[in-house]
Amino acid sequence: MDKIVSLCKRRGFVFPSSEIYGGLGSTYDYGHYGVLLKQNVKAEWWRAMLQERDDIVALDAAILMHPRTWEASGHLAGFTDPLVDCRTCKQRFRADHIETSACGRKPSKRPGETPDCDLTDPRDFNLMFQTTLGPVKESGATVYLRPETAQGIFVNFKNYLQFSRKKPPFGIAQIGKSFRNEITPGNFVFRTREFEQMEMEYFVPPDEAPKWFEHWLEQRINWYTELGLRPDHLRLRAHAPDELSHYSSATSDVEYLFPIGWSELEGIANRGNFDLTRHAEFSGQKLEYVDTASGERYVPHVIEPAAGADRAALAFLVDAYDEDEIGDEARTVLRLHPRLAPVKVAVLPLVKKDGQPEVAAQIHRELRGRMSAEYDEGGAIGRRYRRQDEIGTPFGVTVDHQTLEDHTVTVRERDSLVQERVPVTELADELERRLRAPWSSPKLAGV
Numbered sequence: 001m002d003k004i005v006s007l008c009k010r011r012g013f014v015f016p017s018s019e020i021y022g023g024l025g026s027t028y029d030y031g032h033y034g035v036l037l038k039q040n041v042k043a044e045w046w047r048a049m050l051q052e053r054d055d056i057v058a059l060d061a062a063i064l065m066h067p068r069t070w071e072a073s074g075h076l077a078g079f080t081d082p083l084v085d086c087r088t089c090k091q092r093f094r095a096d097h098i099e100t101s102a103c104g105r106k107p108s109k110r111p112g113e114t115p116d117c118d119l120t121d122p123r124d125f126n127l128m129f130q131t132t133l134g135p136v137k138e139s140g141a142t143v144y145l146r147p148e149t150a151q152g153i154f155v156n157f158k159n160y161l162q163f164s165r166k167k168p169p170f171g172i173a174q175i176g177k178s179f180r181n182e183i184t185p186g187n188f189v190f191r192t193r194e195f196e197q198m199e200m201e202y203f204v205p206p207d208e209a210p211k212w213f214e215h216w217l218e219q220r221i222n223w224y225t226e227l228g229l230r231p232d233h234l235r236l237r238a239h240a241p242d243e244l245s246h247y248s249s250a251t252s253d254v255e256y257l258f259p260i261g262w263s264e265l266e267g268i269a270n271r272g273n274f275d276l277t278r279h280a281e282f283s284g285q286k287l288e289y290v291d292t293a294s295g296e297r298y299v300p301h302v303i304e305p306a307a308g309a310d311r312a313a314l315a316f317l318v319d320a321y322d323e324d325e326i327g328d329e330a331r332t333v334l335r336l337h338p339r340l341a342p343v344k345v346a347v348l349p350l351v352k353k354d355g356q357p358e359v360a361a362q363i364h365r366e367l368r369g370r371m372s373a374e375y376d377e378g379g380a381i382g383r384r385y386r387r388q389d390e391i392g393t394p395f396g397v398t399v400d401h402q403t404l405e406d407h408t409v410t411v412r413e414r415d416s417l418v419q420e421r422v423p424v425t426e427l428a429d430e431l432e433r434r435l436r437a438p439w440s441s442p443k444l445a446g447v
């Protein structure tokens with residue numbers, strides 16, 4: 001993980017937030033290449049949810065919602081962690097993590113390990129951030145930064161039945177920021193207090209819920225493997241009954257083998273009719289589906305694949321990170337799926353003279369209308385390749401003296417290092433063809 005964190009900072013993927021002030025606990029800023037990577041992850045999610053299906057529609061709900069939402073959803077009462085304070089070292093711990101926590105002493109001890117540890121009884125601490133709607137704190141309404149995007153979908157269910165001409169089974173998908181005042185954040189962007197979720201609520205006839213739950217388990221694991229995560233680093237883990245959230249009758253996590261061990265990437269839950277029933281109760285509105293032909297009416301059940309964009313981006317980075325040698329020289333390379341790579345192609349003149357920069361700049365201008373492309377003419381060619389390898393650019397196009405004679409360029413592949421000559425007139429089509437081609441991690445073959 002340290003190597004990933006260092007590469008992310010060095011190459012402008014992710015920085016600690018407000019770093020000049022010493023940073024703010026577990027919040028991060030995405031730099032240029034991090035923005036492009038996360039954008040590609042989200043675009044692939046939209047592609048799988050919207051473009052490749054016709055039973056899902058999109059939503060972008062407000063982060064601030066009516067406070068009754070959180071009473072109905074159960075978050076106000078139940079979205080809590082049990083906390084224990086130590087009166088001696090003044091630290092706070094999650095009661096359910098005491099065994100694996102370290103206290104503030106040096107050398108560090110487990111809370112409660114020494115006779116002078118003075119622990120309070122556990123108290124529930126709500127993870128939602130509060131703020132005030134309106135200019136006056138005292139008389140304004142308390143509102144919350146949403147801790148999940150899902151509730152924005154449930155409260156819009158009625159709108160979607162009216163306008164979208166969909167009937168169950170159908171889904172509503174949303175990507176957006178969520179906020180949780182996590183007690184033990186950490187491991188870089190794995191667990192932060194502000195993060196982006198990619199959630200889809202799939203509304204189904206009640207008796208079809210188990211079938212659709214299985215369907216979404218398969219779909220979601222396939223999404224990660226098709227985008228290049230190594231299958232032997234992915235698994236599904238069903239929650240034990242005592243792990244289930246208050247709304248869920250069954251949940252399975254997609255887990256990835258991070259450097260910190262197997263950890264949740266995404267949760268897929270059968271939420272039953274919990275949310276629609278509760279919002280109907282709290283709002284007084286009918287939230288049910290009525291089949292106009294048969295007169296049948298029911299409250300749909302919901303299958304929810306809930307993923308994190310930051311966590312997914314981190315998994316793709318971890319899976320892609322590799323070190324090898326070219327000649328005698330060590331290189332660091334991100335073997336990202338070409339569709340996820342922040343930059344698809346770098347155009348490099350071999351030397352900064354003989355008209356090569358002008359030709360290369362022209363090729364770059366033509367390519368960038370069709371894909372994310374960079375032009376780089378500064379420094380030795382090897383160092384320019386190395387820089388592109390570190391940000392995961394799958395293709396390097398080099399303009400050399402032969403280009404000026406026969407209008408061909410070399411295309412270098414990041415993973416195989418194979419170089420081929422391609423006519424400039426065919427370059428954009430050829431690169432697009434390669435970007436669309438199926439791809440699997442060369443780390444699988446032990447390259």
Ligand code: GAP
Binds near residue numbers: 149265
């Ligand atoms: N609506 C259901 C829900 O929110 P969750 O398992 O709490 O379920 C879904 O969250 C996903 O959101 C997680 O699998 C993870 O990818 C991401 N996520 C949750 N908390 C996070 C945090 N503190 N930092 C980064 N990502 C987080």
